[in-house]
Amino acid sequence: MSFKGEQHPGVKTPTAHTDGFRLNHTMLRVKDPEVALAFYTRVFGMRVLRRLDFEEMRFSLYFLGHPETDEQVPDDQGERTAWTFGQLGLLELTHNWGTEDKADFAYHDGNAEPQGFGHICFSVPDLEAAEAWFDANQVEFIKRSDQGKMKNVVFVKDVDGYWIEVVQADLMAAPGD
Template structure:
């Protein structure tokens, strides 16, 4: 099977045999208040909670969320659901360190303030204009609207912990970059 990928300095010409079958499963961000963050991601972005894992001895909880398709069949058995969750692609893991919600001084670095590092979470939507209206209706904080700045047709909003979320409509991205 031939797989086309772009070329750039540092890119392997072929996938290393030892990496065959590797899959990006999830990315993790720390959250301060689980109820607030879970409300945001499930009500605003329509994500579903696949698995909640508590670790009392280390005092943290993991929440794994994703966008589900109607054909997805999630196992009811907790162990089977855990294995299924860790075999998926593109999950968002929210990590809550117990007690963080009670610390008024605590805020997590979103990666976009100096020193810059981590950037954002990204979502593709079927209609960018409708998404913008929906975010307004849900009182979501905008960083950038689709008609602002040099890069048009891209929205940036903030989640409850200040992490940036890029929202695009794939069809509108043709011709971007060089």
């Protein structure tokens, strides 16, 4: 691999100590796992790779991803757990038990004040078709691809109010230089 990364103030050259480090997952807390799982599996085509329950601490973790069609996913739960933690680009939905029963309960989306967390992002093969799919599934838009200063970028909300950026890779060649 000859690409060494862009250089900017603050960037440090990685050492051998970090060889093999990869981002495995990002976690979002969800109010109701049934509703959140329906959204991510139906609207974004994700698969639940593994569910882990922590009864004493009263929470469950759902790891979702897009395994390759021909990928051999282990049937054994222990092996599949280890396999899951070796994947790239997963979404972990964390459910703290009982939140689904609280009518006025909501997690902070990170975009309201005070701002913090911003969004997750999915790339799609056809942005126009994705927008039509979102419309057909009554997904709430924050921004469509033809709106605002950044064209060809869509933002939608999931069922917990988290923002999701949606892009088509070949349309992203020149934003922001």
